[in-house]
Amino acid sequence: MTLAGCGSTGSGEVTLKLVAADYGDSSANSSEHYWADLVEKFEAKHPDINVEVTVLSWNDVDAEVAKMVKAGEAPDMAQIGAYSDFAAQDKLYPADELLSIPTQGDFLSSLTSAGEVDRIQYGMPFASSTRLMFYNKDLFAEAGITKPPTTWEQLAADAEQLKENGVKYPFALPLGKEEAQAESLMWLLAGGDGYTDQIGSYNLDSELNVKTFDWLKTDLVDKGLVGPVAPGKLNRQDAFNAFSNGEVGMLNGHPTLIAQAKKKGVDFGMVPLPGRSGKAKATMGVADWMMAFKQNGHRDQIGAFLDFVYSKENVLDFSERYNILPVTNSAVDAMSEDAKFKQLEPFLNALPTSQLYPVGNTSWAQVSADIKERIGKAVAPGGSPAAVLTDIQNKARAAEAAE
Template structure:
């Protein structure tokens, strides 16, 4: 907690300085400013794309702040990180970017810190685990925007047809239930998406359920730890080799796995809150439980956060701060979360949703968020390691593969990246 108090103290000092000096050089305080925001698209169709959300929010903000315009461009997750990267390289960084990683920009001194932008109540309201995940060298640069945790989803109808009375609680249950589902004609008893789309997420979920993870308590990569080797060896021998994943995990992407569950073809899979809407729309009667571990439920679940960041180049600190305070108001945080099936990133909005039965299906995910474990996004090497995991982890569970060898290969890449400061 000491670090959090220090962060708030810094925010107080910054606020006092701005009060005494006014909006001086570098704050971009002039009238008729246009802020440029590049954001990711959370919609699954044009009708509910994020452009609609941002256009409405920007319009509401501009009515309250007529001297500030907000120009928003929304891109798919496939393109948005590269788009921002190219803009920065070309010398035209946006004022704001809502993308997947912040550490590399923070390390290069290109970002405002959160306490230079947000009012004290807004910064203090971030869920502590998310605020900490947004820190680079103990200073918060990444402001969480949209979060999720993971649970195991199961198809109640398929379970009943296979004579399974309750959801799995540990790995033995997963393997046993998958065998029963296969025997009753389920084409994909357990969907294991280790294809290139979001392999880093499925990988971390299994690492955590096996007592491992990407890093240790001091941030050193532990990808080839005994726990992780044991986990992927178990998957190889007990699910993949026995044909219980239905297809080659290296070729299965998360989107296809989710679609298979919504189509009633998947018995079990690890999923996040957006799967509820997708499965519900197809009439799937599903349940969800905390991730099973080796002996009972896993000690930790995976959390994922996307990040808002503000670039210094445009010099519009004051206007960006006003806009972000508006973005992170309870009303707007709750609206975004409800619209896209994500978890709110502030304590006040989380408490409001947990007290509202309208969001009852999200309550299990919300309760997990404070103790969830996140990607090591504060490491500048993480984008490279994530890319490497996407390219190689599918081979680790191939029946003819070598899990220990694959994990060691990725570990070597991680060590080299850390040693060279990448």
């Protein structure tokens, strides 16, 4: 757990408390530095408002905020992974009671929709990313593969060639607990479906979803094309590390892998994960959320601070520091026009039509935890994708009914 206090010690009329997640991978680039710089600028313009920021690791931040709220000690704001359970408890301000119209209107529309519960926006997107398939150009060339796959059949054939050429992980498939819900959704979307139907109800065991995991098990896992670690035991960061060490032919990744792989000198390409027989209907997007709690009041001061947080300059600063995609149209436009962000362009292009987790469902946290726990068993030896997906679906339906 990393703690930091930001803000002046002056006698401002109001002190706001924010709990935020840490996007850095070391103390040198901890989010503490970003918030310290931002708060210093804000307080210079608003001497009557002090802001104290506590930065916690992603391993702890969601649980710590939940504890604070349960104890009746909610912060004024939290920047964490999910908001809908607090919205369902009537703990949050709606966004339109906080933000100016230009600020609220600047959010990407797909992220605004994902921040709504019963068509009211409570979750304000703070950071986003999409996913692409990374491939190692040198390993491809050495195996005689001239271009990345555009269908699942080609993907499996390429993985077979990589295996025959001695590649340790032809296609790394991290279905371990760290982020199995992400890897799973990427494949389900590529297979033509997803976690929910058109009205937002869970349909994890749909015919298309079962077919997707049947293919993964039969055509990749059972043929030994995913490497020496069972998918259910392989975590995302371990897969990223293996890719950066030149041991992975292909894997799904997000923008932070760019810097990690470059640092190790890996020559890589990035393309959308192929669909079953061609282009997938959508790629997966992820958003992290800012929310404001009603408990302490301070609505006007929170609004002033958040309008500042979401200025184009501050959104771009955060995105550049942490290789994260911006959440506002103005920042996306600015990034698209700046050559230094060229390598993020494919991720940016996928963002407007990306599909996010069903974060507006208050049951999502529970369903996500169940996917992390169980989905790896769907592709394990002797495992049944249909049985595992049906079991997860039954629990999801029960959680949904209890909302």
